[in-house]
Structure formats: structure tokens, C-alpha cells
Amino acid sequence: MENIFTDEYFMKKALQEAEMAFEKGEIPVGAVVVIDNKVIAKSHNLTEVLNDVTAHAEMQSITAAANFLGGKYLKNCTLYVTLEPCQMCAGALYWSQISKIVFGARDEQRGFLTLGTSLHPKTQVVEGVLASECGTLMKAFFASKRK
Amino acid sequence: MENIFTDEYFMKKALQEAEMAFEKGEIPVGAVVVIDNKVIAKSHNLTEVLNDVTAHAEMQSITAAANFLGGKYLKNCTLYVTLEPCQMCAGALYWSQISKIVFGARDEQRGFLTLGTSLHPKTQVVEGVLASECGTLMKAFFASKRK
Numbered sequence: 701m702e703n704i705f706t707d708e709y710f711m712k713k714a715l716q717e718a719e720m721a722f723e724k725g726e727i728p729v730g731a732v733v734v735i736d737n738k739v740i741a742k743s744h745n746l747t748e749v750l751n752d753v754t755a756h757a758e759m760q761s762i763t764a765a766a767n768f769l770g771g772k773y774l775k776n777c778t779l780y781v782t783l784e785p786c787q788m789c790a791g792a793l794y795w796s797q798i799s800k801i802v803f804g805a806r807d808e809q810r811g812f813l814t815l816g817t818s819l820h821p822k823t824q825v826v827e828g829v830l831a832s833e834c835g836t837l838m839k840a841f842f843a844s845k846r847k
Numbered sequence: 848m849e850n851i852f853t854d855e856y857f858m859k860k861a862l863q864e865a866e867m868a869f870e871k872g873e874i875p876v877g878a879v880v881v882i883d884n885k886v887i888a889k890s891h892n893l894t895e896v897l898n899d900v901t902a903h904a905e906m907q908s909i910t911a912a913a914n915f916l917g918g919k920y921l922k923n924c925t926l927y928v929t930l931e932p933c934q935m936c937a938g939a940l941y942w943s944q945i946s947k948i949v950f951g952a953r954d955e956q957r958g959f960l961t962l963g964t965s966l967h968p969k970t971q972v973v974e975g976v977l978a979s980e981c982g983t984l985m986k987a988f989f990a991s992k993r994k
Contacts, residue, residue: 751919752910753942754901763899772898787964788938795900795935817934828965 706735707802711830714780717744726845728837731757731781735763741765762796774798782834784811794820802826804834854949858977861927864891864903875984878904878928880912884928888912905936921945929981931958949973951981
């Protein structure tokens with residue numbers, strides 16, 4: 701039987717979250733946290749709605765997943781996020797000891813790979829999953845803002 | 848007339864917050880945000896109580912100060928924090944465009960200076976204010992945990 705629970709499958713869920721951010725006028729970034737092929741947290745960027753620079757999709761998903769699990773460490777969890785995490789979110793992911801991070805598009809300016817934020821040694825990183833779709837949504841957002 | 852509103856004055860407020868964390872069994876870090884010599888946010892580390900790695904003192908103070916100001920940028924604000932901020936908190940402070948960060952003790956392992964997290968170009972950093980008191984509290988906490 702074919703496994704439907706691929707990285708693309710869960711990145712599509714994150715993309716749906718990013719689209720919800722777009723519709724609210726937020727920079728369109730979405731995230732989900734998955735354990736044993738089950739989504740236990742989903743979120744999208746809410747920095748404008750909440751007037752809070754810390755309300756990135758990843759931060760909300762880390763908090764929600766820990767709440768679901770009843771413990772603050774996200775062992776055996778994977779975060780899917782449409783954009784490369786920033787320093788803040790990568791720093792939070794370090795503390796969470798999350799097992800895996802899968803992201804879509806690169807953020808050449810503020811992404812943690814560019815800026816050298818250190819992750820936990822236990823954390824595996826996969827990049828480029830649905831990168832084109834994730835990046836296109838970002839470009840469409842900034843193009844709409846320039847109008 | 849002598850100005851009582853020195854960096855030491857406000858760091859003492861942050862230290863009081865750190866002591867509240869200690870009393871709760873949390874790593875004793877406290878923070879306050881000040882604008883025009885007025886404390887607009889105060890917080891202490893609550894990662895254990897809240898089961899949330901993102902609940903560092905600085906993160907809570909950034910959110911609370913933005914809520915008080917009604918806007919997400921902490922221009923003309925100073926954060927006083929007893930310990931050098933980590934990557935996550937420094938990353939959040941970058942996004943907040945805060946004017947000044949004053950910290951007490953260095954964190955040689957996970958501090959943003961050691962790890963090279965980038966702050967906003969507008970942000971000034973002062974270190975070492977009541978460093979001994981702030982560091983002593985941390986050492987007392989970890990000594991008590993080893994017992």
C-alpha cells in the first residue's frame with residue numbers, strides 16, 4: 701500500500717495555513733507539527749492581527765504542540781513550515797529539541813541557515829519541499845502590497 | 848537633583864522578577880521593559896510552569912510591552928534582563944526594533960553574543976549591569992538543583 705503521509709502531504713497542510721494568513725493580510729507563512737503521521741498543531745503568522753512580533757507560525761505551533769503533548773520537548777515531532785525559520789523560531793526549535801524540521805522556500809535575508817542560528821544536534825533539517833508553491837505565495841503577497 | 852532612574856535601578860526590578868522565578872523552581876531570569884523611565888512590562892521565566900520552551904522572560908515582556916503600546920515595535924524602549932538573551936529572544940528583539948537592551952550576567956553557552964545572533968542595527972546593547980547579583984542567583988539555583 702502506498703504511503704500517503706509524505707513530506708509533501710504535510711507541507712500542503714502548512715500551505716493551507718499560509719493561505720489563511722494571506723487572506724488576513726499577514727505575511728503568508730504557515731506551519732503544522734506532526735507526530736506519528738498525526739497533525740497535533742497548526743498555525744499561521746499572526747504578527748499584525750496580534751500586534752506581536754513573536755506571533756510567527758512556528759512559535760505558535762511549538763506552544764500548541766507542547767500543550768497537546770503535555771510536555772515542552774517535541775521529541776519524535778516534525779515541524780512543517782512554508783518558509784525557512786528565522787533566528788527567533790530556530791532558537792525556539794533549538795530549545796524544543798524537535799526531531800525534524802521540513803521547510804519550503806528559503807528566506808535569503810532572515811533565514812536561520814543564512815544567519816547561522818544553531819539548532820539542537822538531534823534535529824534533522826529537510827528543505828525545498830513544495831518550495832515553488834511556498835515561494836509563489838510569498839511573492840504574490842508582496843506584489844499585492846506594492847500595488 | 849540626582850536621577851534615580853539608572854540602569855541599576857531598573858535591573859533591580861528585573862532581579863526581583865528573577866527571584867520570583869527562583870521561588871517557583873524556574874531558572875531565575877527576570878525582565879522588565881521601560882519607556883520614559885516607566886516600567887510597561889515585567890516578567891520572569893515560566894518554561895516549566897507553562898510547559899513551553901518559548902516562555903522566556905524576554906519573550907513575555909516583548910509581547911506585554913507591545914500590548915501596552917498598542918503596536919508591535921518597541922521603539923524608544925529598553926529591555927532590562929538579568930541574563931544575556933538566547934538566540935530565540937535576541938531574534939525576537941531583532942523583530943521588535945527595540946532601542947536598547949541592558950543585561951546582567953553573561954550566558955557563555957547559549958547567549959546571543961557567543962552564538963552570533965544578529966540584532967537590529969538600531970539596537971544598543973549594554974552588558975554587565977548588576978552582573979554579579981544576576982549571576983549569583985543563577986549559580987544558587989543550579990546548586991540547589993544538584994542537591
